[in-house]
Amino acid sequence: MAALMLSRHSPWRVSYVATRCLSSAPLPAQKLDGSTDTGDIKRPSQSLLVDPLKHPDYFCMNELLSIEDMFKARVHLGHKKKVRNRFMTNYIYGTRLGMDVIDLNATKPLLRRALNFTAHVAYRGGIIMFMTRRAEFIASVEKAALDVKEYAHCRYWRGGTLTNRTRFDYRLPDLVIFLQTQNFAASPHRAIIECSKFMIPTSGVVDTNCDPRLISFPVPANDDTPSSVHYLLSLYKIAIWRGKQARKLALDQMEEREKTKKVEEVQTSEKLEKTATKSVGGSGNVPDKPQKKKPTFIQKKGSK
Amino acid sequence: MAATREVALLVGQIHKHKPLIRCSLIIQKYCMCTGSQQPQLTHREVQRSGGIVTNKYGEPLAVELVLPKPSLKNYCADFEEELKQHEIKYAHQLAQYKKARGHLQNIIGLKQMSTLNRNRSLKNLFPSGLFEPKARPMFRKPFLKPIRSSVRTDGRPSHYLFYTSKPRYYEVMNAIALKLEHIQRYEEFMVSQGISKPSSEAMMSWADGGRPMTLKTFQKKCGHISTQDYLRFVLLLQKTVVQPYSYIHRDWINQFRRFFDRTRPPKDKKEPKIHVDEKGRQYSVAEGKKKTSLARVKLFVKGTGEVTVNGKPMVAYFPKALDREQLLSPLDVTKKLTTTDVEAEAILGGHRSQARAIRIALSKCLTVFVSEEEREMLRLAGLFKRDSRIRERKKPGQKKARKKHTWKRR
Incomplete structure (x- = not known):
């Protein structure tokens, strides 16, 4: 069932956006370090090495997800049946007392995928922006953005914030996370259109009355209940935090490696010098030659 | 296993x-x-x-998990190039601008020119018959703007609410909202403990006469914001202040409020000076207003109760008793009806408003010669207060300001 869901939910735009975002850094398994020569390093087994971009859950977000937790956070509760968006039918388990119930088995892989992508963006130093238009969640969402040192825009959205900017000395966000994809008028948030114009990938919580096709990485879940929103927000936070930690670690290691490389270079150059002097041996004419030349040059100058 | x-x-x-x-x-x-x-x-x-x-x-x-080599190039490469291009373009435009400015100054023969002078000289040099001012030749600074310092070199804005375009304002709003949430949670906790209300001492401490800070001081804090945004701030602040347990963040919230110091005496208003005329009589002069009429009063302290208005005796000028009562009320309050002389001048307006204007001027004159208690009596009687009501204009489609034409079903 889950496999079916996944295969069904792969509109062309999702895959296209995903590849476009990460296409600038295709890292084949053979050149993990960016260096061309990897022959001297022995690995335990080649089969264990994974292309991080192809890996389904690179930052191990799946270990945080459990259907029980989601159920407790009331992620499964949807809207009334009559406001259902027909593209959400795939993610709906059934209807009880006129209310739609979201299929958490369908939510879980999609949530994992969204979190994985978020962590990857954070790992590469991308700008992530949180969005919501619900007054009750603004404070917590903005605080979450501050906590993970990312950005938030939960206030009035001026048309053209992304598309019609006057200054060009700052970057636009590389990923936009919607905690609610709809605005007050129960229509899609205007930022979604602007994001799609710039091919900025979006990830968002889609309730049963939302259109999942508009979002690159949708997560079918309840976006009205505080417990559900805070649960999902904390997961996004962890994903960003993990990505950033990994980045920090990797950058530190790169620095160390560069240092050791320099030391090695110095050592090898010293060795080379030593061997050179040894090989030259007693014939010390080479360093004397420039000394002889210099005074002649000065004399010429002086004579003029 | x-x-x-x-x-x-x-x-x-x-x-x-x-x-x-x-x-x-x-x-x-x-x-x-x-x-x-x-x-x-x-x-x-x-x-x-x-x-x-x-x-x-x-x-x-x-x-x-073998992580790939992280590099800012993944996301920043294009941006860095853009930034470089931008810098080059801006430098080029700026150089052109300076060069042109130099040429213009040479032609005119002035070393330093204001923008206004520059535009004027341009008008003379390149006369244009075009109607639209924007279409005429003009001299202006480069279109591009220099790179802002609030953004780091990798293009990441320094403020977490940068994209909202009013980051400092929304930062304050977010901070207050978080405090409000905390206060409400605290209240819930106290209610669950069985305490429905805080002690009256803590509650009463809010009756301190504090008000939200003014728009100007708020703009100093948050940059330029509209009055609409300021009103939102005021609403949010008042909501937090009104909470029964708001005293737990009192000091923090008070940084957004202003207080009137009641112990400080009020600023001394301009009091009329005491003059002495040729005959050695002491007198003071003051002005008063009501509607459109203006009045100027000369009050002699020692006199016989003579009151003249525009050179005429009061009884002749104000035939109505009500006007006379109005006029003399300050003297009546201070019981100086028979011991003072008054010379009043009044222009514009009707007799009633003139009498009122003279009344205000008269009580102002009296302040110099009466004790503190009597002055307080005058104040309490409302004799210093200028009546701010003015005539309301006539509306089209109506007979007068409010009066309508007679309505008739046809």
Whole structure:
């Protein structure tokens, strides 16, 4: 069932956006370090090495997800049946007392995928922006953005914030996370259109009355209940935090490696010098030659 | 059991070769799922992931996470180039601008010119008959703007609410909202403890006469914001202040409020001076207003109760008793009806408003010659207060300001 869901939910735009975002850094398994020569390093087994971009859950977000937790956070509760968006039918388990119930088995892989992508963006130093238009969640969402040192825009959205900017000395966000994809008028948030114009990938919580096709990485879940929103927000936070930690670690290691490389270079150059002097041996004419030349040059100058 | 042993073996193997493996090495035991649950990864996904050791559900058991080389180039390469291009363009435009400015100054023969002068001289040099001012030749600074310092070199804005375009304002709003949430949670906690209200002492401390800070001071704090945004701030602040447990963040909230110091005496208003005329009589002069009429009063302290208005005796000028009463009320309050002389001048307006204007001027004159208590009496009687009501204009479609034409069903 889950496999079916996944295969069904792969509109062309999702895959296209995903590849476009990460296409600038295709890292084949053979050149993990960016260096061309990897022959001297022995690995335990080649089969264990994974292309991080192809890996389904690179930052191990799946270990945080459990259907029980989601159920407790009331992620499964949807809207009334009559406001259902027909593209959400795939993610709906059934209807009880006129209310739609979201299929958490369908939510879980999609949530994992969204979190994985978020962590990857954070790992590469991308700008992530949180969005919501619900007054009750603004404070917590903005605080979450501050906590993970990312950005938030939960206030009035001026048309053209992304598309019609006057200054060009700052970057636009590389990923936009919607905690609610709809605005007050129960229509899609205007930022979604602007994001799609710039091919900025979006990830968002889609309730049963939302259109999942508009979002690159949708997560079918309840976006009205505080417990559900805070649960999902904390997961996004962890994903960003993990990505950033990994980045920090990797950058530190790169620095160390560069240092050791320099030391090695110095050592090898010293060795080379030593061997050179040894090989030259007693014939010390080479360093004397420039000394002889210099005074002649000065004399010429002086004579003029 | 077999699966776990396999994992353990793998873990050991990887640990042995740890120094050889590049970047960070994180080993995770993946997806511990029982047979009854669904597999969390599809078989195809596992296949794509490159032959990881899997269990019978097709899930990877141990994964070595070899992270790719992180570089800002992934996201910043294009941006850095753009920024460089922008800098080059801006420098070019600025150089052109300066060069043109120099030429213009040479032509005119002035070393320094204001923008206004520059535009004027341009008008003379390149006369244009075009109607639209924007279409005429003009001299202006480069279109491009220099790079802002609030953004770091990698293009990441320094403020977390940068994209809202009013980051400092929304930062304050967010901070207040968080405090409000905390106060409300605290109240819930106290109610659950069985305490419905805080002690009256704590509650009363809010009756301190504090008000939200003014728009101007708020703009100093948050940059330029509209009055609409300021009103939102005021509403939010008042909402927090009104909370019964708001005193827990009193000091923090008070930084957004202003207080009137009641112990400080009020600023001395301009009091009329005491003059002495040729005959050695002491007098003071003051002015008063009511509607459109203006009045100027000369009050002699020692007199016989003579009151003249515009050179005429009061009885002749104000035939109505009500006007006279109005006029003399300050003297009546201070009981100086028969011991003072008054010379008043009044212009514009009707007799009633003139009498009122003289009344105000008269009580102002009196302040110099009466005691503090009597002055307070005058104040309490409302004799210093200028009546701010003025005539309301006539409306079209109506007979007068408010009066309507007679309505008739036809």
